[in-house]
Amino acid sequence: MPWQQIKARITDTEAEHMEQLFQSLGAVSVSFLDAEDEAVFQLEPGATPLWQQTLLSALFEEDTPIDEILLTLKSASRLSDEDLVVETIEDQDWERAWMDEFKPMKFGERLWICPSWTSPPDESAVNVRLDPGLAFGSGTHPTTALCLEWLDGEPVSGKTVIDYGCGSGILAIAAALLGAKRIIGVDNDPQAVTATESNRQENGIDAAVLTAHLPGEAHEPADIVIANILSGPLVELEPILSSLTKPNGKLVLSGLLDEQSQALINAYADDFDMEPPVVRDGWARIVGTRRA
Numbered sequence: 524m525p526w527q528q529i530k531a532r533i534t535d536t537e538a539e540h541m542e543q544l545f546q547s548l549g550a551v552s553v554s555f556l557d558a559e560d561e562a563v564f565q566l567e568p569g570a571t572p573l574w575q576q577t578l579l580s581a582l583f584e585e586d587t588p589i590d591e592i593l594l595t596l597k598s599a600s601r602l603s604d605e606d607l608v609v610e611t612i613e614d615q616d617w618e619r620a621w622m623d624e625f626k627p628m629k630f631g632e633r634l635w636i637c638p639s640w641t642s643p644p645d646e647s648a649v650n651v652r653l654d655p656g657l658a659f660g661s662g663t664h665p666t667t668a669l670c671l672e673w674l675d676g677e678p679v680s681g682k683t684v685i686d687y688g689c690g691s692g693i694l695a696i697a698a699a700l701l702g703a704k705r706i707i708g709v710d711n712d713p714q715a716v717t718a719t720e721s722n723r724q725e726n727g728i729d730a731a732v733l734t735a736h737l738p739g740e741a742h743e744p745a746d747i748v749i750a751n752i753l754s755g756p757l758v759e760l761e762p763i764l765s766s767l768t769k770p771n772g773k774l775v776l777s778g779l780l781d782e783q784s785q786a787l788i789n790a791y792a793d794d795f796d797m798e799p800p801v802v803r804d805g806w807a808r809i810v811g812t813r814r815a
């Protein structure tokens with residue numbers, strides 16, 4: 524069955540009100556897309572950030588009187604003809620359409636991130652099977668990629684690892700499949716803890732090897748602590764991340780912009796020997812070694 528779609532150019536502050544308006548007019552689904560290819564990075568647990576210029580896309584059933592809907596929309600909001608586009612689209616499998624965008628990706632020499640619904644291109648590689656669900660971390664963001672490449676190039680076999688801000692569990696699972704002996708994922712978003720647990724099972728990793736939980740549990744310091752979180756929280760987390768890293772252990776920080784690197788190096792300089800940042804698309808990764 525074909526659908527009628529109305530696309531409306533709105534701002535992020537209008538999103539909630541517009542979603543309700545379209546739903547009250549009979550839209551069977553309302554979704555939001557980036558109108559200007561503007562990057563968004565999740566800031567708060569559970570938050571669903573939107574782009575400043577947002578494209579609202581609303582689907583209506585084939586027989587909906589779309590001209591009447593347009594007239595109501597224009598009288599009930601500031602939207603005018605220039606903000607609105609109507610299209611007829613053929614039916615498709617919506618879930619699959621999104622999934623088709625997420626393809627297997629290689630990081631470093633031996634590590635692949637493969638959507639859980641595809642076959643790995645190289646069965647002999649280290650293949651992380653992943654369904655990000657609602658949590659952050661599919662490998663497509665440069666900060667995740669920088670962390671995966673670091674893990675791939677590091678002898679993690681037999682080491683203990685803490686993935687602070689584990690999201691989908693992508694880094695924790697990569698560490699486990701690269702041979703780390705014990706990995707703990709921590710995240711203050713319960714959805715991330717659930718996603719990590721489900722991806723652990725998907726990858727056949729024993730719960731004794733990888734566990735994920737909310738912050739607050741005490742842990743022995745680890746050989747490797749990896750935290751891909753924004754710069755502000757990383758500065759605040761210094762006492763915690765520092766106490767979680769063994770003497771001579773490695774700390775990997777990402778999620779910060781290159782221009783924030785120096786402030787972060789300064790924040791960790793008392794406890795760590797910090798290396799220069801590695802930068803990709805404006806995002807940075809900084810590695811430090813905990814002083815003995």
Ligand SMILES: C[S@@+](CC[C@H](N)C(=O)[O-])C[C@H]1O[C@@H](n2cnc3c(N)ncnc32)[C@H](O)[C@@H]1O
Nearest residue numbers: 568659660667688689690710711712715751752
């Ligand atoms: C950018 S995502 C990283 C996900 C994954 N580790 C990756 O590299 O793709 C950051 C994660 O950190 C979590 N987070 C943010 N602030 C945190 C905090 N103070 N304590 C624990 N987790 C936090 C968020 O919920 C989110 O899942």
